Amino acid sequence: MSAEGRTVLVAGAGGTAGRAVCAALTAGGAHVVALGSRAASLTGVAAAESHAIDLADPDAVAALAADIRARRGGVDGLVHLVGGWRGGAGEADWEWLERRVLTTLRVTSRELRDDLSASSAGRLVAVSSASVAEPRWGMANYVTLKAAVETWMAALATGWRVKGTPTAAITFVVRSLDDEGVVDALSESIAALWELPHAQLNGALVSLGDGRVVEE
Known part of the structure; x- marks a missing residue:
């Protein structure tokens, strides 16, 4: 198996990581659907199609998903590469972060959960932070x-494991996407996910440090 011919949505495609992931998946033959909050941010992204959308809006996400199902x-x-810092x-900072970091993941993964379950090799990817293991008050939110x-992501992984579907939820853990390599x-690892068995991937927390992939 490979990513060739697979329909893959990349949320947060306009950022540095999103652009790299889109390029790697497109090079691997995937039909990449680039998603971002602003059309201007998606200019030049290597993708089969791109859409400006509010990924925290369930109705907007449902409409896009229905369109993609009908066509693909x-x-x-x-x-899922939507984030922010x-x-x-504080309350205002919490609300700003929660909508971007968590709500967009919840809305998109709920809408596409059945689609990923029905795929012969469904893959859901999110990115977490190494700071979770060493929390400090200055970044509590x-x-x-x-x-x-x-x-x-762990809850989704458990659900797929119980159902026995060939689907995997994988969380990559980084200290900073700005670190060299x-x-x-990240982009190379994501593009290769369709070449690996779902049982090996589902529920995995994969640490990316110094450009190296280390499974935990």
Whole structure:
């Protein structure tokens, strides 16, 4: 198996990591659907199609998913790279982060859960932070939400394991996407997920450090 011919949605495609992931998947023959909050951010992204959409809006996501199903017959992958950074523990910062970091993941993965289950090799990817293992008050909102991302992904993984579907939820853990080699390692690792058995991948927390892939 490979990513060739697979329909893969990349949420947050306009960022540095999103662009690299789209390029790697497209090079691997996938039909990449690039998603971002602003059309301008998607200019030049290597993808078969791109859509500006509010990924925290369930109705908007449902409409897009229905359109893709009608045209492509289903979805084989969702790569969630939507994020952001604000420090502290304040309410305004929490609301800003929660919508981007967690709500977009919840909305998109709920909508596409059955599609991924029905695929012969469904893959769901999210990115967490190494800071979850060493939380500090100065980033309390951020690490709490990233911990929630890991929990949400673990719940999906358990559901797929119980159902026995060839589907996998994989969480990559990074210290910083700005570290040398990490974006390249992330994009290469994601593009290769369809070459690996779902049982090996489902529920995995994969640490990306110094450009190296280390499974935990």
